[in-house]
Amino acid sequence: MLPSQTSSPYQAPVTPLHPAPAPVRRPAPWLPMNRAEMKRLGWDECDIVLVTGDAYVDHPSFGMAIIGRLLESRGFRVGIISQPDWNSAEPFKALGRPRLFFGVTGGNLDSMVNRYTSDRKLRSDDAYTAGGEGGKRPDRCTIVYTQRCREAYKDVPVILGGIEASLRRIAHYDYWSDKVRRSILADAKADLLLYGNAERAVVEVAERIAAGETAKEITDVRGVALFRKVPEGFTEIPVDDIDSPDEGARRTGFDTVIRLPSFEQVEKDKDAYARASRVLHREANPGNARALVQRHGDRDLWLNPPPIPLTTEEMDAVYDLPYARAPHPDYGDAKIPAWDMIKTSVTIMRGCFGGCTFCSITEHEGRKIQSRSEASILREIENIRDKTPGFAGVISDVGGPTANMYRMACKDPKIEAACRLPSCVFPDICPNLDTSHDDLIRLYRKVREVKGVKKVMVASGVRYDLAVTSPEYVEELVTHHVGGYLKIAPEHTERGPLDVMMKPGIGTYDRFKEMFDAAAKKAGKKYYLIPYFIAAHPGTTDEDMMNLALWLKKNKYRADQVQTFLPSPMATATAMYHTGVNTLKAVRRGGNEAVETVRRGRQRRLHKAFLRYHDPENWPLLREALKSMGRADLIGSKPHQLVPATQPGAAKASARNPSGRPNSRARTFTTKGVPFPKGPKGPTKKR
Template sequence: MSEPCAFLPVSRADMDRRGWTQLDVLLVTGDGYFDHPSHGVAVIGRVLEAAGYRVGILSRPSWKDPADWMRMGRPALFVGIAAGAVDSTLNNYTADLARRRTDSFAPANDPHGRPDFATLVYAGAAKAAFPGVPVVLGGIEASTRRFAYYDYIKKDLRRSILVDSRADILVFGPGEAQTLDIAARLRNQEPLDDIPGTAVRRRTDPPANYTVLPSFADLRADRSQLLAQTALLEAGLGPFRESGFWQAYDEGNVICHPPAPADADAFDRTHELPFTRRSHPSAGPVPALETVRWSVIATRGCPGGCSFCAISCHQGRRVVSRSRASILREIATIAADPDFRGTITDVGGPTGNAWGLSIDNKNICRRCRRPSCLHPDICRNLDTDHGLLLQLLAEGVRIPGVRHLFIASGIRHDLALRSPEFIDRLAAGHTGGHLKVAPEHVDIKTLEIMRKPRIEVLEEFERKFQAASRKAKKEQYLLPYFIAGFPGCTKAAADKLGSWLQRRHQTVDQVQNFIPLPGTMAAALYACGKKSDGEKIFIPGTKERRRQKTLVTGTHRTGRPQKERRT
């Protein structure tokens, strides 16, 4: 086990050990502190540390006790706030708004240490503890709430989290470049006005070329304008769009600059920092670490643009791939760890088979307003060659100490069908026996709203995967994910899914009862009950949502207990 000083400081004693009297940056998170390149607060901490800043981590502080916030004293530059790796609504509540009994991102699964609306609560506590110290918001919760959004707990529209928190600046998307820029500017006492990948609140006019969104007053007067807002933002998430947006509030304009430029070299450098891949010893093991400990992040961004997905709102649709050399070096570092047992559990990202995808003509993307690069068909401007990925997998598994190298991130089966060789090699050696796929539904109208491929595409993939598994003399299965209670999913549509599963004698453990996540089109549809053309859509109520879930899990047939997935 690594010594505590291998981690960033979490206490005054840790600071003393490094000879520090004051931190430059205090990073606050609702998660337990584990030092892994998949964990946002650990990544930002390591990146700042590598740039010479003195960084401390305040994990799961008591938001009612100012003394807890003073553990490491007042930071010189700023307090960085993240709710955690997952939106706190998802972490704390089920789709039926029952309190969850576990929190896998907390030590010992403790479900009690993270406040609701964690970003807002922590920002308020930071302002009270450290008056005058700038507060910087980051992470997926802040990122997806950078403009007005529908809140599932309050069942109402809310203002941008930047307005409600009175934070100084909000970082969206992967945040390394922005955070370094913010730290440097605060050190040099320069304004935080024009940093790509950030949003600020100002009384001044926004740049003339920024797209105006409906004001909060307009949204309040006519909720259906949330559909128009979300469509504008989705178009802006496309590769190479580089769009800026602004939204008016009584408290000033929320001005959101274009995304930070994708920088694959910086992505490499970040993931090769000296992460311990362990939970901090002071808090005890964090269960979420165990599923990712020996995994490697290869990509950011996803071209899918699924209407319910917070990841694409956060990271955008441009796939940024790390270099092959950097990924292989990280695998070699893992293989040298004395606790490693020979299996790289995942080389992936938001989508398991997106590494190496490229765009043929960037200028076409700059003009494109499609919300998905894969739906209703795979765009011809997207190069779907899986050859580079196959080469990477082959080289990774040859590294001494590596016996298996798996892809455990969800596969885009429509993309995989473009490469029969990929399906063969996946089945022969790169899956642990259960391959995650996410058809999400079978009903064509529901799939249209979700922006997912027709179920026949999954069936074709399954035939090919099973044939490849037989050829490899392996008994392997697909692990399909479905969503119940989706906007537009009528009783008849849900029955189709139930019948499809029954015909296959299949029950599914991994089912998500729909939760409208801020910033997504699915949340806008849920909040408005209609599409942007005015067509009404069916919104399943609580009883129907539960019925739909039992159809998927088969509990109406088997009586088996249900599990719920959090995405």
């Protein structure tokens, strides 16, 4: 029968996240990782055991710490199994049988993104592991961990969460296997999947299981994916109707569900995959999103609408939980690189309405900005000051997914609830968007006044297209919150790839740089902007990369490290990479707008080489490419030319090796004496 409004995921009662007024028990110093710690706490069992691919750091920048402390605040006994040996089920029995369920997460990153480079090469290190040691988690660790949990206690429910599960919640293209894979819920054989920031969902699921419901009976919680039949009375909308002119008016209501192409269809038909991706991203606004259903074999995968964003009070409650703000003592003195990087940083907001197609923030956290109060942020800074060993008075970052979207929102809640656009700032800033930086400027000034704080940095990505709307913000930022250089991400200079990325034109960067330089001069500072660029993104031609290289040389930029596009699961750009179709436009059977994709190894290397035009090791490849492009005029030593005609030391190498055959010495180059102008150096952004 048709669910009532009270049981519908569209209108289910919102579970508040404020901690219980009278805690059942005192918070644990750390959530226990072994039986000895459980015994000290007086526990004979855990209600919930969280299994994670990261080292356990009890800090609100680590997902398992947030979920664990939140469940603890609701009276649940929560234990953590961190980076278990996955070769047997025994490590998954370390805390005994959980009374309610296992919660499994791959960690703060997708395990494949964490373990492999954009060139599919194995990484030797892992920033989320003690000592930075690589190899402490398996490939697709969410699947492996779930299987071991089942082997350990086959009758205990398993619930998936975290970014790996979130970004693989439907059938998705997997770059590392170069094929479309089923929903991770199907491959892991778990009971439920919680996607997005799942605080509200995990509390409701835990409380309902504790009250006697089975996991598979919990069908009406937002942000939940599960296998179920489409209930009687629901109207199914074919995916091909989504872009019809009257679709928005006809196809709304609490009793509708959109039928995506099945896994079997999207596996074989790239146009079907492109349609599924377009619909998934259109149905991302919690104010109007409808449930999605996708057939996998003989079962229907059901995705309830996205979770309702947290209020400021709820965000404060999450970040005010009693975190130890340190790695678990079991790690001893071993450094955890990710912890070292964020231990004096503060998250002030979540979400991003930028909609960059290569980024996973929108798919995971959503477009709506969720901001903390000034009071909560100031309390955390005081905690950092008081609890961080060796604190030197520097807050390393005040930001979030972006630095300067704090408290920004649509001017009209009704327009916001009805909007299906993927970005609020592309192709131009929406006139309904309130871009005031006043709240953020006031926050910066209050943070600087905290006793014991000497410097507050802003290291998160600044959206310069928003910043140029507020000269006062740029001046505040440069005068007080920059240390030597500021990294920002224009990503490219050419309109073709920028349109596919949904990024502003390079002219906006130029305006920001003028404002930045003027503010630095006024403050008597010598600061640099370090722009990030990306190679081999869908929509990018060889000519685009050549023009970007010429821009870099003209502006005297030399990137030390560069990033080649990595097709992360479920991102819009990944759908374009896989299908060759522009999913930002209407997608139907045949006749879709094509997108240039860079898939071959040599072309990917060429695009990366253009970003490092100054590296002699790239000159042979660039010379060959420039000749084939009819741009041999760019080969030479004149200021307007991109690469020299010969390699450094070529004459000496030829004299040492008259046969002309290659040898190791001839392939070893030095940049000494190369007539390239020097400029500020800096790494590009890792994604």
